[in-house]
Amino acid sequence: MAYVITEICIRDGSCVEVCPVACIHTTPEAPQFYIDPDVCIECEQCVIVCPVDAVFLDIELPDQHLKAEEDNAAFFRATKDEVEQLSYHTAMEMIHEAEAYARRMGYRVSVVVVDGSGIPIAMSRMDGATPWSTELALNKAYTATLYDINTDTTRLAHHSLTVMSKGKIMAGAGGLAIMGDFGAATIGGIGVAGAATNDNDLSCARAGVTVLDHHH
Ligand code: SF4
Ligand code: SF4
Missing domain, CATH: 3.30.70.20 (Alpha-Beta Plaits)
Structure with missing residues (x-):
């Protein structure tokens, strides 16, 4: 009832x-x-x-x-x-948006979008991006999602997390958690790696999440 x-x-x-x-x-x-x-x-x-x-x-x-x-x-x-769920379609749009920004800025990056459990929905590696950037991007997305934060905050606030970077806990900017509108739950995350600096990665991630504004 x-x-x-x-x-x-x-x-x-x-x-x-x-x-x-x-x-x-x-x-x-x-x-x-x-x-x-x-x-x-x-x-x-x-x-x-x-x-x-x-x-x-x-x-x-x-x-x-x-x-x-x-x-x-x-x-x-x-x-x-x-x-409450990031669809594959939305994840791909986020990747395209992050890549479009990276292209304008001359960066070559990998972008990964994960669901609320940190499991990948979509991943990409632009031509010329370093081979290791994909795993790095995944780790950033995973970390941001499971810790509800942007990974730059992790670097500043939780040095101890860096120790676990052989697993998936990743310090360094370039990951953003995505919050659902409905309640405060994290519904996923985006991670970017491969640009010259972590801040450049983060700018790409931010460009990616602008897709979500268009959806509301
Ligand atoms: S919003 Fe106001 S009018 Fe509507 S059900 Fe709740 S208390 Fe009643
Ligand atoms: S206050 Fe909330 S939990 Fe209580 S009866 Fe109304 S809707 Fe249900």
Whole structure:
């Protein structure tokens, strides 16, 4: 069971403030707020604060609002599918964007995009990029993703991580974590290596993530 918000909702957001599991969301374009049925713990707090009585338990939905149950669930399906995972298509676009920037600047780089677990989705090595740059780029992407950070911060803040660089923990700028819109989870990362300096690598990585702005 879960609570469901109906179209009566006036979008004042009171319920969001009280929900203990943060499962009530909306987007600027959506007509109302929605409850994630997979997360709702039926605590009833939202029902108590709603000024217009827009919230019902799913099994008690009035007939004219039966559709709301599917609307609430569908909102989260759509949002999770689109935003919470980096698709192969998006990863390739990020690589192309990072490479386009590198080409303009005269760098020859490898670019790797990983998912939220640090596993590669797509990798590339431009003509002329050094052979080792691909593995370096992967390590940067992996590190940024698992540590939720850009790898330059790693270098500054966690010298000890460098020690592990024979594994996959990589210090040095050129990796960026990608946060989902939906909650604060890391959904992936991009790593670039092969340019003259780490900062140049980082600029390429930043160019790559601009692709995500176009998607929103
Ligand atoms: S019933 Fe509780 S957990 Fe469910 S949406 Fe309302 S406030 Fe959140
Ligand atoms: S409190 Fe009620 S009206 Fe306000 S956003 Fe939540 S469901 Fe909508």
